[in-house]
Amino acid sequence: MEEDAGVIVVGGGVIGCAIAYHLARCGVPVTVVERGELAGEASGAAAGMLAPLAEAHAPGPFLDLCLASLSLFPSLAAELEAVTGIGIGYERTGILRVALSAEDEDALRERYRWQKGTGLPLEWLGGDMARELEPALSPRVRCAVLSPDEGQVDPQRLTMALAGAARAHGAHLLLSTPVAGILRRGRRVLGVRLPSGLLRGGHVVVAAGPWTGRLLRGLGLYLATPPRRGQMLAYHARPVRHIVWGPDGYLVPKAGGVTYAGATVESVGFRRRTTALGLRRLARMARGLVPALGHAEVASAWAGLRPGSPDGLPIIGPVPGWEGLTVATGHFRNGILLAPITGRLVAQRICGEGTDLPLGPFSPARFLD
Numbered sequence: 001m002e003e004d005a006g007v008i009v010v011g012g013g014v015i016g017c018a019i020a021y022h023l024a025r026c027g028v029p030v031t032v033v034e035r036g037e038l039a040g041e042a043s044g045a046a047a048g049m050l051a052p053l054a055e056a057h058a059p060g061p062f063l064d065l066c067l068a069s070l071s072l073f074p075s076l077a078a079e080l081e082a083v084t085g086i087g088i089g090y091e092r093t094g095i096l097r098v099a100l101s102a103e104d105e106d107a108l109r110e111r112y113r114w115q116k117g118t119g120l121p122l123e124w125l126g127g128d129m130a131r132e133l134e135p136a137l138s139p140r141v142r143c144a145v146l147s148p149d150e151g152q153v154d155p156q157r158l159t160m161a162l163a164g165a166a167r168a169h170g171a172h173l174l175l176s177t178p179v180a181g182i183l184r185r186g187r188r189v190l191g192v193r194l195p196s197g198l199l200r201g202g203h204v205v206v207a208a209g210p211w212t213g214r215l216l217r218g219l220g221l222y223l224a225t226p227p228r229r230g231q232m233l234a235y236h237a238r239p240v241r242h243i244v245w246g247p248d249g250y251l252v253p254k255a256g257g258v259t260y261a262g263a264t265v266e267s268v269g270f271r272r273r274t275t276a277l278g279l280r281r282l283a284r285m286a287r288g289l290v291p292a293l294g295h296a297e298v299a300s301a302w303a304g305l306r307p308g309s310p311d312g313l314p315i316i317g318p319v320p321g322w323e324g325l326t327v328a329t330g331h332f333r334n335g336i337l338l339a340p341i342t343g344r345l346v347a348q349r350i351c352g353e354g355t356d357l358p359l360g361p362f363s364p365a366r367f368l369d
């Protein structure tokens, strides 16, 4: 066997890089092993929204996790830029959630009622007030909720900056290096198998997105991490300043005069490609929110595979009954938002420190017992 690689993190997406950054920052030897390039999968395909109020349907541990992660971004952005020179494009763009029908309005009002208690400032706007704020909005917008503290980053730059900062703190990155399997003796993990041989390490963190389940199967562990395809369109136009979130999708104004329109949610296995139907739906959604986008030139289109989980919640923490095995995946539509807190919690757990938030609700034990 080769020399000890320390903690081996499988996967160079945003989650693996965030974990490596937090471990390396605490002086823990760490090696990231990525079969392709950094941010080559979902982490490079994301819209980059930091939207804790989008997916949480009630107060609880998941919302707490999302809010805790959002609060880490201002200092993380500054730290990463100081260490790597890479700006992650962190902006409090604000999100305007809009209703187009009476049914949407009821749903929006219901969410507004409980979300007012989350600590994030929210403002209810009538349709005309929403159009005063964003004149390009459709006349069909009946009302909206403005959430000024939610925002966005550039997901690719975030991943690169986390990896760069991890390296600056001593982490090793092995790219174009697929992990073929996890080595073990009994229920103790010893490292990973690479095309070039064995890489020894006393702890393996599997952060391989929707491919996590496949790697664990080699250990006789059955954890479903299904891929959920998301397609996205980008326009050469920037008619809105805020992120606009409608009942069927969202618009995200990005740097360089571009707007993203996303995203589909599809269960089609590992087929990572766009479809004519998916892109037509996105275009209809985009012009339904902002009619001017009906005349805008399409800049590009792409698709990515989000890592899912059986109950829709992330899977973060040690695998019960195993020594030296941790999983961090299942972040579905929120992996960019949740990367900082995931990296922090996993590093705290591996270092034997108390965690900022309880990991119990996200433990792999809920599927592997």
Ligand SMILES: Cc1cc2nc3c(=O)[nH]c(=O)nc-3n(C[C@H](O)[C@H](O)[C@H](O)COP(=O)(O)OP(=O)(O)OC[C@H]3O[C@@H](n4cnc5c(N)ncnc54)[C@H](O)[C@@H]3O)c2cc1C
Pocket: 010, 011, 012, 013, 014, 015, 016, 033, 034, 035, 036, 037, 038, 039, 040, 041, 042, 043, 044, 045, 046, 047, 048, 049, 050, 051, 177, 178, 179, 180, 207, 208, 209, 210, 211, 212, 215, 229, 230, 231, 232, 262, 263, 303, 304, 305, 306, 307, 328, 329, 330, 331, 332, 333, 334, 335, 336, 337, 338
């Ligand atoms: C269209 C779209 C829009 C999105 N928008 C947002 C958003 O606005 N906000 C948000 O928070 N989230 C968003 N997401 C979700 C977010 O992108 C994901 O949750 C997040 O990127 C998951 O990161 P990850 O590191 O777990 O997975 P990945 O990015 O998939 O990284 C896993 C890595 O593991 C590597 N790997 C797999 N198997 C092996 C192996 N055997 N050996 C070595 N390496 C391996 C892969 O090559 C990959 O690079 C979006 C996703 C999509 C597709």
